Structures are given as structure tokens and as C-alpha cells.
Amino acid sequence: xxxxxxxxxxxxxxxxxxxxxxxxxxxxxxxxxxxxxxxxxxxxxxxxxxxxxxxxxxxxxxxxxxxxxxxxxxxxxxxxxxxxxxxxxxxxxxxxxxxxxxxxxxxxxxxx
Amino acid sequence: xxxxxxxxxxxxxxxxxxxxxxxxxxxxxxxxxxxxxxxxxxxxxxxxxxxxxxxxxxxxxxxxxxxxxxxxxxxxxxxxxxxxxxxxxxxxxxxxxxxxxxxxxxxxxxxxxxxxx
Numbered sequence: 377x378x379x380x381x382x383x384x385x386x387x388x389x390x391x392x393x394x395x396x397x398x399x400x401x402x403x404x405x406x407x408x409x410x411x412x413x414x415x416x417x418x419x420x421x422x423x424x425x426x427x428x429x430x431x432x433x434x435x436x437x438x439x440x441x442x443x444x445x446x447x448x449x450x451x452x453x454x455x456x457x458x459x460x461x462x463x464x465x466x467x468x469x470x471x472x473x474x475x476x477x478x479x480x481x482x483x484x485x486x487x488x
Numbered sequence: 489x490x491x492x493x494x495x496x497x498x499x500x501x502x503x504x505x506x507x508x509x510x511x512x513x514x515x516x517x518x519x520x521x522x523x524x525x526x527x528x529x530x531x532x533x534x535x536x537x538x539x540x541x542x543x544x545x546x547x548x549x550x551x552x553x554x555x556x557x558x559x560x561x562x563x564x565x566x567x568x569x570x571x572x573x574x575x576x577x578x579x580x581x582x583x584x585x586x587x588x589x590x591x592x593x594x595x596x597x598x599x600x601x602x603x604x605x
Contacts, residue, residue: 407591409592409593411593413531417597418579418595418596418597418598419533419579419581419593419595420595421592421593421594424591424592432592465531467533469533469593471591473591474521474585474591476523476535476538477535477593478535479525479532479533479534481530481531481532482531482532482533484531
């Protein structure tokens with residue numbers, strides 16, 4: 377069964393540094409999402425992406441965040457200047473319309 | 489705005505027994521979907537079961553079934569013949585049924601289920 381792939385599985389970064397989290401969605405999916413889960417808390421929506429543009433973003437997704445689909449397969453989340461509170465598990469998900477979203481295994485981001 | 493509430497932070501069940509996890513939601517939408525996702529200690533997010541709001545019949549997936557009460561806005565998950573591998577955090581989630589990329593998932597706070605041998 378096709379899978380959503382995320383790399384790296386764990387990223388450790390100094391505060392203030394830029395970080396890029398990568399995702400390869402399932403190939404025939406059209407809608408892409410990033411979610412965040414701070415340790416011990418619920419999963420929160422960050423952003424949705426369709427047809428090469430952001431469709432919706434949450435209040436968490438401020439100017440420090442950006443998403444890109446540079447080459448038709450990868451889907452990236454960039455945090456420009458990381459803060460301690462950005463430490464979390466970041467999940468990428470993809471779907472065809474109105475189908476359950478398939479999640480990747482997540483990237484655990486640790487900001488020091 | 490839609491909200492999802494899971495009022496049981498933790499639950500415990502003996503192996504082979506049945507357990508029910510509760511979820512309530514609030515929405516003014518008439519067309520929507522509800523999901524249960526499982527998150528084991530590895531922290532993957534695994535779809536357990538899905539329910540379309542327009543379907544009266546409760547969804548079933550092997551040992552997992554739901555009790556969907558649309559008027560009460562309740563969506564509970566029943567796990568029969570619990571197995572040690574069912575130990576995980578379970579999240580209830582809501583999605584609008586309008587189609588398109590705005591169909592984000594809205595999650596509850598989760599219920600941590602421990603299956604005891």
C-alpha cells in the first residue's frame with residue numbers, strides 16, 4: 377500500500393536556525409497538509425495545500441512558516457527562525473478529495 | 489467553528505474484553521465525516537475507522553465499531569476482544585464534507601488506552 381514518507385524522522389536544531397521538513401505524499405493525491413503535535417497535546421492543523429498554493433492556514437502558521445511543492449513530488453515545510461516552542465512532532469498528510477487523510481510517520485523536531 | 493471533545497483522558501481494559509471510547513462534537517454543518525485515528529507509542533497516526541454523517545448505519549472494521557448518534561453529536565468507538573497491540577492514544581477527528589483542500593481534520597485531545605494482560 378502506498379505511504380506518505382517523511383524525512384528526517386528526528387531533527388535537532390539550534391534556536392534561530394532554519395529547518396526544512398520534507399514529505400513525499402502518495403503519488404495520486406491532490407491535497408496536502410501539515411499538522412503539529414506538541415508532546416502530550418492534541419494534533420493541530422497548520423496548513424493545507426492544493427494546486428500549488430495554500431488553501432487554508434491556521435493562526436499557528438505565521439510568517440515564520442512556509443510550504444512548497446518544488447518538484448511535483450516533495451512537499452516541504454520550512455520554519456525560518458526556529459523558537460523553543462516549535463519543538464513538536466510534525467505530520468504530513470495527503471488525500472484525494474473526501475477520502476481519509478493518510479499520515480506520514482512524522483518528524484520529531486527538537487529545538488535547543 | 490467545529491469542536492471535538494474527548495472526555496476520557498485515560499482508560500484501561502483487560503485483554504479480550506470490550507471497551508468504549510467517547511467522543512462528542514459540535515458543528516452546524518450537515519455534511520461531514522468523523523474518524524478515529526490510533527497513535528501507538530511509535531507516534532504514527534493510523535486510521536482506525538471512518539463514518540460519513542449521511543449514513544445511518546454505524547461503521548464497522550473488524551473488532552472496531554462506532555456508535556454514531558447524529559442528533560446527540562456523539563461518535564463513540566467500541567473495541568471488542570481487546571489486544572495488547574491496541575494500546576495507544578486514540579483521537580477522534582472531524583472533517584467537513586464540502587470537498588476541497590479546506591478539509592482539514594479537527595482533532596480531539598485524545599484518550600490513552602492501556603490494554604492490560
